[in-house]
Amino acid sequence: MSDLHTELKKSIIEQLNLEDMEVSEIENDEHLFGDGLGLDSIDALELIVLLEKDYGIKLTDPNQGKEIFNSINTMADFIEKNRTR
Amino acid sequence: MSKIYINGISSVSPQSEDIYENEIPQTYNENILPAINIDYKSLIKPMMLRRMSKAVKMGLYCSKKALQEAGIADPGAILVGTGQGCMQDTEKFMSNMLESEEGLLSPTSFIQSTHNTVAGQIALDLKCKGHNMTFTQNSASFETALLDTVLLFEDEQVQNILVGGVDETSEEFTGFQKLDGQIKEASINNLDLFASGTSGTIISESAAFFTLSSEKNDSTYAEFKDVQIINKVEKSDLISKIEEFLSRNKLRLADIDAVILGRNGDSRFDHYYEDLQQGLFAEKCQVGFKHLVGDNNSVSSYAFWLASKILKEKRISQIFKLNAVNCNAPRNILIYNQYLGRNHGLILLQSH
Known part of the structure; x- marks a missing residue:
């Protein structure tokens, strides 16, 4: 697991108040929404803010979200390619 | 108008709910009293609980207990009285604004900072689409919710109403009440309150909710x-x-x-x-x-x-x-x- 994957999991746990969850409990390919981690639309807003705040990425097309926030792997890929900080 | 019976009650406060029976008080030597910690997870799903401020947790927990006791799943109306609303989330997003120099803000605390968050969250949890009102009338907030209760019971279609009062404290904002003398300057033991002889009081957070019904049942406490x-x-x-x-x-x-x-x-x-x-x-x-x-x-x-x-x-x-x-x-x-x-x-x- 790369540092970015671990960093992302830590940020998600902290930002979304997943108090009882450990980094090791989130699989890299697990769905973040729906059946997987069970995040919802308010969490999606938090993740958009997280991308901009921590990595300088501004999502201009909301339709991209579904693909980017599919799992930790997809988020990490997107961040690697688009980060400005 | 039909009679109004109190068929379910629940409270969360700086004292345990069984204080009436065991008569063992919790004592505090501070002038801002927290509500005691209780097992919210016993009634609220952890994924819901994670975003909730104390007022929402206390309000939803008490609501579910009061409804359970009365044997009601979905009340016809939800009425909440709160003087200061969701102060913790208000403080959180305002602090975020300062820290980020009015930059990017986390949306959750802003969304949940309004006074009617408690009543809204209760309705979402119960899937109750009925009349939903929040009353903010300083220290008569709960009384105002009761006033609406009386008016609603004049409509014979309404059989059960969930009504309650809730207020929380927050780290910084509650302390502001000291500035205008609402909170006592010197810390006192809460049991010495009536003999303190000084200005101001001790401020706390609490919630109490009730299932009020037009029919009485085995669990009825009294008539309102x-x-x-x-x-x-x-x-x-x-x-x-x-x-x-x-x-x-x-x-x-x-x-x-x-x-x-x-x-x-x-x-x-x-x-x-x-x-x-x-x-x-x-x-x-x-x-x-x-x-x-x-x-x-x-x-x-x-x-x-x-x-x-x-x-x-x-x-x-x-x-x-x-x-x-x-x-x-x-x-x-x-x-x-x-x-x-x-x-x-x-x-x-x-x-x-």
Whole structure:
């Protein structure tokens, strides 16, 4: 697991108040929404803010979200390619 | 209008809910009292719980317990009284604004910072699409929600209403109440509140919710008879206002067995209560509660909880008593509360 994957999991746990969850409990390919981690639309807003705040990425097309926030792997890929900080 | 029965009750406060039975008080040596921690996870899903501030947790927990006790899954209406609303989330997003220099803000705390978040979250959890109202009327917030309850029960379609009061404290904002003298300067032990002799009071967070129904059942505590709010009154007119309130309920002073008083140890305004204690209510069993649970804008809901307990158990727990007058099997209880000499609330409960 790369540092970015671990960093992302830590940020998600902290930002979304997943108090009882450990980094090791989130699989890299697990769905973040729906059946997987069970995040919802308010969490999606938090993740958009997280991308901009921590990595300088501004999502201009909301339709991209579904693909980017599919799992930790997809988020990490997107961040690697688009980060400005 | 149909009769209104109290069929389910629940409270969260700086005291444990079984204080009425075990009479062992929690003591505090500070002037801002937190509500005790309880096992919210027993009734609220962890994924929901993670975003909730204390007010939402307390309100939803009490709501579910009060409905469970009454055997009601979906009330016809949800009414909440809160003086200060969701202060913790308000403080959180304002702090974020300062820290990020008005840059990017986390949306959750902003979304949940409004006063009606508690009532909204209860409705979402219960999937209740009925009448949903939040009343913010300073220290008469709960009384205002009760007023709407009475109006709603005039409509014969409504059979059950969930009504409650909730207020939370927050780290920074609550402390601001010290600046205008609402909180006592020197820390006191809460049990010494009535003898403190200084200005200000002890502020707390609490919630108390009730299932009110047009039919009584096995769990019925009492009948809720009436409520009145008097925003401003000369002290000399207070007695006649109380007598008018009793009279409109076809009661005389002699019919009142016990009075629950919102005395809060503030030397500037406790004379409203003292005059009644030594005069009109001198022969009545006098009950207090703020030495145990502190004061806040919806704490009269705790008095409503206390009156319900007294009428169901037909006895008055010693720890709440302000005088030595005994009262066996009380039938009528009057609650009187005011804050800073304003927003005088009268609530009448009767055994069923």
